[in-house]
Amino acid sequence: MVNLNTSKSGINVITGIANPERESFVARTLFESGKNIISRAISGEELMAALKNRVLDGTRWIVIFAKDLPGINAIELGKWNDSETSIIELGVGGVPLDLNSLNELIARSLRNPLLHSNSAAPFNTSPRYRSLVGVIGSAGAPGRTSIAMNLAAESSQKHETAIVDADNVAPAMALLLGQSDEKLRNEFKVSAKLSLYTDLSATNEKFQALIDLNSKIYVDLGVMPKISDAIIDRRKSAQEFAHWFEKLSAIIYVANSEEYSIRALERFIDNRADLPKNIKDFYILNKSGTSRRHKAIERRFFDLVPLDLGMVIPYDYSSFDRAQTNCSPIHGVAPRSAIRKSFVELLARIENLEA
Structure with a gap:
C-alpha cells in the first residue's frame, strides 16, 4: 500500500510523468511555488494506488500526468476530479510546457470547482440551500451590514430567521444591535424570530441545524474578493468564504x-463568470440621494444592471440615526418610513428571486 503523508502547505501533488526531463521541470516548478510532490508514480497502476490512498484531511490534491506514463490508458482519471482533487493532463491541445503555462494550468485547476459548469464541478452541482442569501459588496462602507441586518429583520416578521456576521475584516453586526459583551456575541436572540451568529461557519453542525429548521439565513460576507484568488488562498478566512459560496442560493451585491x-x-x-453558475444575483445601489451627481450614478447603475435585478435604496439620515441610537433595525424605529418600505420591497424581490 502506498502511504501518503500530506504536506503542511495545504496543496499536495501526485505526478505521473515518464519523460525524466519533463518530470524534473514539473518538480522544480512545483518546488519553487511552495508545493511538494507527495508521490511520483512510474505507472498507471501506481498512480491509481496513490489516488486511492491519499488522505482527505481538508487539503487540496493535484494530479499532474502525461499520456506517456505506462498503463495510463487503462485507468479512468476523470472520475477523481472533484472538490478535493484536480486532474491536470500535460500536452493537451499542443500547448508547449513552459513555466508560465504550467503555473496557469495549476492555478486554473485549483479554481476549477467554481469556474466550470460541467457535471464534474462540485461547486456547481453541490446542493444549494434555498433561503441562504449572502450579502457582499465593494470596499468603502457601501452599507452591506445595514442591508443584511434590515433584510433579516423584515424576514423575521414572518419566518424564523438567522443573520450571520461572516465579515472577517470588519465584523460589526453585534455592536450595531447593541451587544457589547464579547462573551455573548457568538450567538444571541435579537427578537423572537431573529438570531444573530458571529462565529458560525458553513461547515459546522449548528449551520446544518438551522437548515433543517427551514430558517431564512442571511450572511454578511464583507468585501467581495476576487473569487478565483479566494479558492487558492490557504488562509482560513478565504476558505470559509469559499465554503459559503458552495451553499448560497443567491447573493446581493451592494454598491453605494x-x-x-x-x-x-x-x-x-x-x-x-468566475462565480458558480447556479447562484442567483441581485444588485443594490445604496445611500442614493437626490443630487444631480447621484442621479447620474443611478443611470450608470442601471446601464450595468437589468431593471429586474437591481434596486436603488435612498439614504434616510434621520431613520438610520434613530436606528443606530436605539441599536435597532429600521422597522423598530421608523415603521412607516420610506426607507422601511424599501426594505419590505427588497425582501419581496429576493424571495421572488429564490422562487
Whole structure:
C-alpha cells in the first residue's frame, strides 16, 4: 500500500510523468511555488494506488500526468476530479510546457470547482440551500451590514430567521444591535424570530441545524474578493468564504452612490463568470440621494444592471440615526418610513428571486 503523508502547505501533488526531463521541470516548478510532490508514480497502476490512498484531511490534491506514463490508458482519471482533487493532463491541445503555462494550468485547476459548469464541478452541482442569501459588496462602507441586518429583520416578521456576521475584516453586526459583551456575541436572540451568529461557519453542525429548521439565513460576507484568488488562498478566512459560496442560493451585491463603488461593481460584473453558475444575483445601489451627481450614478447603475435585478435604496439620515441610537433595525424605529418600505420591497424581490 502506498502511504501518503500530506504536506503542511495545504496543496499536495501526485505526478505521473515518464519523460525524466519533463518530470524534473514539473518538480522544480512545483518546488519553487511552495508545493511538494507527495508521490511520483512510474505507472498507471501506481498512480491509481496513490489516488486511492491519499488522505482527505481538508487539503487540496493535484494530479499532474502525461499520456506517456505506462498503463495510463487503462485507468479512468476523470472520475477523481472533484472538490478535493484536480486532474491536470500535460500536452493537451499542443500547448508547449513552459513555466508560465504550467503555473496557469495549476492555478486554473485549483479554481476549477467554481469556474466550470460541467457535471464534474462540485461547486456547481453541490446542493444549494434555498433561503441562504449572502450579502457582499465593494470596499468603502457601501452599507452591506445595514442591508443584511434590515433584510433579516423584515424576514423575521414572518419566518424564523438567522443573520450571520461572516465579515472577517470588519465584523460589526453585534455592536450595531447593541451587544457589547464579547462573551455573548457568538450567538444571541435579537427578537423572537431573529438570531444573530458571529462565529458560525458553513461547515459546522449548528449551520446544518438551522437548515433543517427551514430558517431564512442571511450572511454578511464583507468585501467581495476576487473569487478565483479566494479558492487558492490557504488562509482560513478565504476558505470559509469559499465554503459559503458552495451553499448560497443567491447573493446581493451592494454598491453605494460613489464613483469608486460603481467601478468596483463594473469589475464584479466583468468577473461574474468566475462565480458558480447556479447562484442567483441581485444588485443594490445604496445611500442614493437626490443630487444631480447621484442621479447620474443611478443611470450608470442601471446601464450595468437589468431593471429586474437591481434596486436603488435612498439614504434616510434621520431613520438610520434613530436606528443606530436605539441599536435597532429600521422597522423598530421608523415603521412607516420610506426607507422601511424599501426594505419590505427588497425582501419581496429576493424571495421572488429564490422562487
